[in-house]
Amino acid sequence: MKMITCIAPINMAVIKYWGKRDEELILPINDSISASLSTDVMCAKTTIVTSALLKENKFWLNGQEQSFDSPRLTNCLRAIKKRADEKLPHLHWNISICSENNFPTAAGLASSAAGYACLVYALAQLYNIEGEISNIARQGSGSACRSIYGGWVRWHKGNSPVGEDSLAKQIVPADHWPEMRLLVLVVNDTKKKYSSAKGMAITTLTSSLIKYRANEIVPRRIEAMEQAILNKNFQSFAELTMKDSNSMHACCLDSFPPIAYMNEVSHSIIQLVHLYNDYKKELTVAYTVDAGPNTCIYLLESEVEDFLSIVNFVFPNNVDDNEYYRGLKLPSIRPLDESIVKDLNLSANKEGLLKYIIYTKVGEGPRVLDDS
Numbered sequence: 001m002k003m004i005t006c007i008a009p010i011n012m013a014v015i016k017y018w019g020k021r022d023e024e025l026i027l028p029i030n031d032s033i034s035a036s037l038s039t040d041v042m043c044a045k046t047t048i049v050t051s052a053l054l055k056e057n058k059f060w061l062n063g064q065e066q067s068f069d070s071p072r073l074t075n076c077l078r079a080i081k082k083r084a085d086e087k088l089p090h091l092h093w094n095i096s097i098c099s100e101n102n103f104p105t106a107a108g109l110a111s112s113a114a115g116y117a118c119l120v121y122a123l124a125q126l127y128n129i130e131g132e133i134s135n136i137a138r139q140g141s142g143s144a145c146r147s148i149y150g151g152w153v154r155w156h157k158g159n160s161p162v163g164e165d166s167l168a169k170q171i172v173p174a175d176h177w178p179e180m181r182l183l184v185l186v187v188n189d190t191k192k193k194y195s196s197a198k199g200m201a202i203t204t205l206t207s208s209l210i211k212y213r214a215n216e217i218v219p220r221r222i223e224a225m226e227q228a229i230l231n232k233n234f235q236s237f238a239e240l241t242m243k244d245s246n247s248m249h250a251c252c253l254d255s256f257p258p259i260a261y262m263n264e265v266s267h268s269i270i271q272l273v274h275l276y277n278d279y280k281k282e283l284t285v286a287y288t289v290d291a292g293p294n295t296c297i298y299l300l301e302s303e304v305e306d307f308l309s310i311v312n313f314v315f316p317n318n319v320d321d322n323e324y325y326r327g328l329k330l331p332s333i334r335p336l337d338e339s340i341v342k343d344l345n346l347s348a349n350k351e352g353l354l355k356y357i358i359y360t361k362v363g364e365g366p367r368v369l370d371d372s
């Protein structure tokens, strides 16, 4: 018998992946960039057991048994096994995969990215595979390829029709920009949304804006973003991040039927970020939104206290602090100064529009947790 347990990070894109040129191989129409987030706060954890005695393959996700025959899982397994040494005895045994996320799926964060990165990383350990595996994780879920590395990561879309050059590369490791933080404002929302896969398929098929985005806008933005990260230029980073999020959601609305992932609360947070940046006379916080209403805020550690006191004023909440704030230890948050409330003409929304807030930072890539 062999057993391995690994963890892998989720990632938050600052230049978004939206649209595929090949649905089955999961090949994107543009490059994207993300940060992998600290596994101390959120991660996927996968245990794989293989034994000559196992009668069949099994797969559990968050305690629920899943079909082992999903095309995405089958593609990852096939690609991994192709790279392994045929003579490895346990290559031919059945496996049992047990995967879970340590954060609620309600957070609406790309759990499949962390999940598939973790699965492929664990399989690679199990079958002694060395070298590039991000192009295998990509076949589970596109954004998963970026979670194979820690720090700031770029997914190169590649040009090959079979996708061997569509892979992720680390731009810089996690400690390159140590002051960078992330607040995930989890919005209370129960409306069912299109999955990212479905949403981007509709956009790719029906939006004319998406072609302009993929061919003209993103190629320029990607290079500028890489420079902003390398130079730790927050002004440029923030502008590119917000514009790219807006551009992805504009393409969603340009789809037919239109796709709206953001709700009123996401829009109010975005307005608040612009108001706050105007007040500070520079870009000090940046929002980015994925395929749901939750709004992620990239900001430097020195801004967290000020920004959160404004968020708390505008989005009041009655939830116990220990339940409401999750993740890293927060600075103590002061009540907002009356003068700021007046200057910015702020008013409080009704209570409970935000469910909770996750505070995290850029972190490392996947690792083996326990090899027994």
Ligand code: DP6
Binding pocket: 012, 013, 015, 016, 017, 018, 026, 032, 110, 112, 113, 140, 141, 142, 143, 144, 196, 197, 198, 289, 290, 291
């Ligand atoms: C909005 O990676 O979830 O989060 O490849 O179909 O599994 P599939 O899609 P997925 O899409 C993520 C889209 C996004 C933007 C991003 O992470 O770049």
